[in-house]
Amino acid sequence: MILILTQCFPSRLGGVESLVSNLALSLSKSEKIIVFADRHHIFYDAIFDNQHKDEILVRRVGGIKFFRRRRKIKEIKPFIESKKVKLVISDSWKSLELGIDYLNINKIPVICLAHGNELLSNNETKNKRIKNVLYKVNCIIANSIFTKNLVKNFTTTDLFVDVIHPGASDLRKIDEKKVLNIIGNPIVLTLARLEKRKGHKFIILSIKKLLSEFPNLQYVIAGDGSELQNLKKLVKLENLEKNIIFVGNINDAQKKYLFEKTNLMIMPTLDETKNCSIEGFGISYLEAAFFSIPSIASNIGGTPEAVIHNATGKIINSIDELYPSIRELLINEKQRLDFGQNAQKRAVAEFNWSFISKKYLSIINTLVNTN
Helix, strand or coil: CEEEEEEECCCCCHHHHHHHHHHHHCCCCCEEEEEEEEECCCCHHHHHHHCCCCCCCEEECCCCCCHHHHHHHHHHHHHHHHHCCEEEEECCCCCCCHHHHHHHHHHHEEEECCCHHHCCCCHHHHHHHHHHCCCCCCCEECCCHHHHHCCCCCCCCCCEEECCCCCCCCCCCCCCCCCCCCCCCCEEEEECCHHHHHHHHHHHHHHHCCCCCCCCCCCEEEEECCCCHHHHCCCCCCCCCCCEEEECCCCCHHHHHHHCCEEEEEEECCHHEEEEEEECHHHHHHHHHHCCCCEEECCCCCHHHHCCCCCCCEEECHHHHHHHHHHHHHHCCHHHHHHHHHHHHHHHCCCCHHHHHHHHHHHHHHHHHCC
């Protein structure tokens, strides 16, 4: 069996949550998977766990962080002592910190995932903690080349660091569920947590300028987060209530409804490394790509690996390029459609979870057979 230790897991929403849950479900086709996850919401967690009870076993750990981390390590010990665990996967160094020595003593191979944000720190004590964990794992799998370079700040070149881009959910075959009344033309979308680094503010200001040419343009903001009230105030200040819609957190059925109507996905992430925040990859670009939707992203973090400039969308080098890039893709329908078709072909070929899980299994088998 394989154990997965994670703080980030559905029903909580986010890129890491999507990666870890889809990885667990994909690996379950060939391995017994037990997930030790933080409790997020007792009701919605139970719904998710019940939906997937025939594929994976999820054990939830709640309580305050200090005790939660220790309880999780205590709960894995009977499984380790059963001698049936072939490998442990951790969502990040944080989930391994208290248990890595125990796993090493028991000679259990360990894979640590790396995403970006968790490796940004201005605190020397924290940096030492990160380095201490990463040096003791058997393999680190980074979500992008950008993140792999962040890992190198903490490790020697002798450590096994591989890059496997996250897979994305192909929602084309599921039933859709309507989200409000989306009737604009064209429709642009941002699907992300509402944080400063996602660039929503600059998209809103671009929408204001675009209305003279596209009076029926509708911008849909999906997600929730700390910037919600600031963004709503900006929309009201610019008198854009008719053209900009906030739909909050959405499920996969609602995502499909939005993707079916969307012409362009926009998320120009900003460089917030000084605030220890960066986009390590960007799964939502690929989720949109399955629906032939091109994206506009920025040349920050790992996003240029998720969107290929002038092939599956546009990569902007500064926020000043955002407005003309949106305008160009809205005006030039042929280019937009060509980018969308390229994006779909790439998503289907390279980012489906069947393809991604084979890469993980190759590494898992190597570690298990050589340990």
